[in-house]
Amino acid sequence: MSGDSYSVLPDFQELRIRSDSQGDVGSEVSSLSHRSSLFSHTTKTKSGPHLEGNLKLYDTIELSSDVMCCRFSDDGAHLAVGMCDGTIKVYNPANCQQLYTCQDEDTSKNRLPVTQIRFRPFVDGEKVEYSHILIASYASGHVKFWHYTSGKCLQTIDEVRQTLALTINPEGTHIITAGAEPQIHKYDMETKQKVNTMEPSDSHDIMDGHRFRVFAVQYNPNHPHVFISGGWDDTVQYWDDRKVHSVKKFIGPHLCGDALDIDPVHNHILTGSWRKTHVLQIWDFAMAVKIKDVPQDTLNHSQLYCAQWLGKDSIICGGTDQNMARTIDRGTLNVSPNDQLQLVYSVVRQGIPHMLGLSSMASRSSSAEKLRQK
Template sequence: MDPQRKAVPGPMAPSSLKAARKSYAVANTKVKDNKVQKEIITVHTSTPSVEHRLLHSEQNQIYQGDINVLSIIDMNKDIMCCKYTEDVKDIATGFIDGTIRLFDCNSGNCTHTLVDDECLAYPGPVTAIKHRPVSKAHPITNTLISSYVNGCIKGWKYKYGQCLYTIREKRQTLGLCYHPRYSKFVTYGDDAKLNMYDEEAQTQERAFYNSQRKNIIDGHTSRIFACAFNPKSHHELISGGWDDCVICWDDRQPFATRHFMGVHICGEGLDFDKPGKQILTCCWQDKDNIQIWDYGSCKLIETIAPDMYHSKLYCGKLVPQTNLIVCGGSDSNMLRVVDINMKITECSIRNNPGAIYAFDFGTIRRKPSKVQETYKKISEIENVPRVAFVSGKRLQTVDFG
């Protein structure tokens, strides 16, 4: 076996400089004492009304807007990523030591642990956890796929704790992204390349990289931290990273077709709108960190500065069927919901235990209130799904509206 890298890559996966605050003053705290769950320090789940009374002051976080805290789980090691399972009953979390744990959304209990001999022998932070998009053509399979800094990509049958396959890359693998329709996924890493795999055959189909021709930008020149497929195309995707450039790819072309500059991506900060005509970029930079771009022309449409609190962003997504954005990052360690049209922050959680490296959408917890046809609803906050996000050593789930 080739020697594996163990270094933690870039600002996406540093160890938290400040340990997460271990609060034992939370109501209904359960301390786990079995061997599998010794790493869990506190687990707290309760109703939104109780959370409003207790948690906002005790967790040393600042809440703005109508936010319901559904659960808080504190661990003793950093969490790097999270993902809801296909049936949205569990949340999979990837740790800095290469372990993946699944937590029940209702009870907060650890239900499964995903780790094999290779993960124990060559530990490296988990950089991404994904599953195939659920549709009529792709029913629920109870599988997850994960990437690691040491170059491994592993497929898991999580209910049995079984590793189905392992793909090994000779690089630091910093993330992966599923194709919205086909059983394919793309991985990206520190060698400035994207590799496309057929999931069913576990074979590499092609790679995306620059031609190294002078004065021509047709690929990346540094680490890649984000990738997104165009939802209206079978062949088109975009990627971004440390070279301050978002590259537009077509798998029918040998190199990139077009690009735009000035976007420093350090996490999953790229997203398409549903029609596939606009791109959201959330950047790890002091200024212009939330921007909307035209996909066809690669021209900037608008820059959004929603409030006085500046935050360098690691991750961001458009909320489906709304004009809202959910994003998170460092500097104030803030997760927030932003209205694109109004250019204001609808809800925010500041002073989290660490930077917001990743989050994922769950289900819409309750149905929006019925309104008359003549009534114009200003806020769309009730249409935001519940959000699970990681911050330092904490996994937290919130709901809005």
């Protein structure tokens, strides 16, 4: 993730979302208010978000299908939302109006979840046709390259597995995919051809790769060939994308979603685990050792599906069980009681300071649980 510049947040900010009914809550798009804002009272809306702290609800987008992931474009001009039925909808964050839909025969036929979305970086001087491209992975095993303003699928890669995670290298020349099998694939962005497969060796004496599902992959912005990954086997693996086996690992996090992030300024790793204890942790990237556990509220716990650094000073995370989405000051790590809300499966910050997006599910027992258990 990029080291975007954000204003310093108060010592503790927490976002709580709660549904007053069991109706659909598609996607909450929330904005962090400026530090000078004194908006700190509780706000409720008919369909649910319950806010506390120095936060302001910008708007709510309600959809007909569960939301699995969301992503802002690099310039913050577009918000892409991936849904359980395989549809991607693109919105204007300024007014929350739907602009485009990405759906084709494959997604309509399979109706399987969109598991990850990434916008292709566009560099000045490139061909115009390279702008407005997003890449999406699906539980069907497809990886699709969309020209989202026209709704046209430019190319499809079929991995013949559940593809659960996707990321782009810092230079924008390759993509990495991971999923239901231990293998991690690297593709050339231009040709869409596979250029490397990273996997564990056959040796039982060394764990130089994953043994189970991989749910998160993340490049280090300071190292163009180095990325990390995590999943069910309770390890975070370090990879050089030019080699076959992982080069290092640490043991601990149990990842079931996009809950792996790197702070390029401090060189710290953030992990969010889907379990009862030790859910949010900070690690030293270079040393591969834990720095600290971020404490949970003693009365209300949440098993995490997603976690990100929010600028250099804060953390945002969300999950299930007690079902909270919250922002936490990185320095004080203060915590306070949490309310219930719909299951939070994705959090993403916008390129514009103070803006973040959340996607939540309409039912705790729906798509995320099924995808995690398969």
